[in-house]
Amino acid sequence: ETGVTQSPTHLIKTRGQQVTLRCSSQSGHNTVSWYQQALGQGPQFIFQYYREEENGRGNFPPRFSGLQFPNYSSELNVNALELDDSALYLCASSHGGGENIQYFGAGTRLSVL
Amino acid sequence: AQSVTQLDSQVPVFEEAPVELRCNYSSSVSVYLFWYVQYPNQGLQLLLKYLSGSTLVKGINGFEAEFNKSQTSFHLRKPSVHISDTAEYFCAVSEWAGTALIFGKGTTLSVSS
Numbered sequence: 001e002t003g004v005t006q007s008p009t010h011l012i013k014t015r016g017q018q019v020t021l022r023c024s025s026q027s028g029h030n031t032v033s034w035y036q037q038a039l040g041q042g043p044q045f046i047f048q049y050y051r052e053e054e055n056g057r058g059n060f061p062p063r064f065s066g067l068q069f070p071n072y073s074s075e076l077n078v079n080a081l082e083l084d085d086s087a088l089y090l091c092a093s094s095h096g097g098g099e100n101i102q103y104f105g106a107g108t109r110l111s112v113l
Numbered sequence: 114a115q116s117v118t119q120l121d122s123q124v125p126v127f128e129e130a131p132v133e134l135r136c137n138y139s140s141s142v143s144v145y146l147f148w149y150v151q152y153p154n155q156g157l158q159l160l161l162k163y164l165s166g167s168t169l170v171k172g173i174n175g176f177e178a179e180f181n182k183s184q185t186s187f188h189l190r191k192p193s194v195h196i197s198d199t200a201e202y203f204c205a206v207s208e209w210a211g212t213a214l215i216f217g218k219g220t221t222l223s224v225s226s
Contacts, residue, residue, distance in 0.1 A: 004156075033212065042117075042203050042216030043157070056212030090156055092214075099164055100145060100207040102214055104157040 004093050004105035012111045013081050021076045021108045023091030029103075031055070031096045032074040034066060037088040037107070049074055050096050078110075086112045115140040115206045119217035126224055128196055134189040134220045136204030146187040147205040147214065148178055157203065163187060174198070199224045 005024045013019050025032050031050045035043035045058035049068035063079040072093070078085055088109050092102035120135040138144065145164050149157040161172025168180040178189045187204060201221055205214040 006156075033214070035214075040219075042205075042218050043214070045213035045215070048212040058213060092157075098210045100211055100214070101147075101159070101162060103159060104149070106156040 004091055004103055006089075006091050006105040006108050008108060009106070010109045010111075012113065014113050015081055015083060017081050018077065018079045019081060019110060021078075021089050021091075021110070023074045023076070023093075023105060025072045025074070025091075025093035026103055029093035029095055030072050031094045032068055032072065033092045033094070033102055034074070034076045035090040035092065036060075036085075037090055039087070043090055046076070081112045083112050086110060115144065115208065115215045117204050117206050117215055117217035119202075119204055119220050121220050122218070123221045123223065126194055126222070128224055128226050129193050131192050132190065132194050132198075132222065134202050134204075134222065136187045136189065136217060138185050138187065138204070138206045140185075140206060140208070143209050145207045145209065146178075146180060147207070148172065148176070148187075148189050149203045149205060149216075150174075151201040151203065151219075153200075160189070160202075194222070194224045196224050196226060198222060 033048040034046040037043040047057040048055045052068045065077045068074045088107045090107045092104045094102045116139045118137045148160040163180045171177045201219045204217045
């Protein structure tokens with residue numbers, strides 16, 4: 001059973017650019033959630049995708065968008081990057097349904113200069 | 114809306130001593146509760162979860178936690194810590210059938226010899 005994998009591991013962008021982060025869910029999971037973890041803070045929920053549809057969203061602006069593919073992998077896109085977008089971006093996968101047990105990948109470290 | 118308060122930002126302890134990391138939550142609905150551990154430069158690993166049933170839950174690496182509904186707490190304990198337990202620990206809450214995990218700000222556990 002493969003776990004949650006994310007790519008790339010590190011990324012450096014400049015302010016105003018766009019970035020795409022990728023996540024492969026754990027086998028058997030149909031739900032992917034994305035989180036932003038600023039330095040020294042707990043993760044903050046960005047959004048969740050269930051069967052290719054957005055299924056919940058946190059307090060993030062529309063320039064944060066996502067996709068989920070038929071194989072349940074997912075992308076997080078961020079447009080018009082700002083310095084405050086520098087963070088660790090975590091992807092988590094889970095079974096759809098009530099218990100919401102989420103398993104996390106190692107994350108992508110994004111630095112915006 | 115839910116919220117999580119981790120009462121200690123840092124907990125220093127000597128090897129083989131017991132430890133308790135405290136977590137209080139706030140919610141107007143029934144919740145699931147989780148503890149995750151994050152080692153340096155890594156993602157989050159699920160330590161244990163409370164979904165229903167027995168209020169004392171056991172997790173990996175010898176950790177356990179007790180759900181106290183009247184005090185809205187979910188404290189994490191280990192009877193004897195090891196150097197390798199040094200990490201950041203996050204408490205998280207989710208509504209039943211919810212999407213987001215709401216995290217606390219984390220507690221840094223530092224184990225020294």
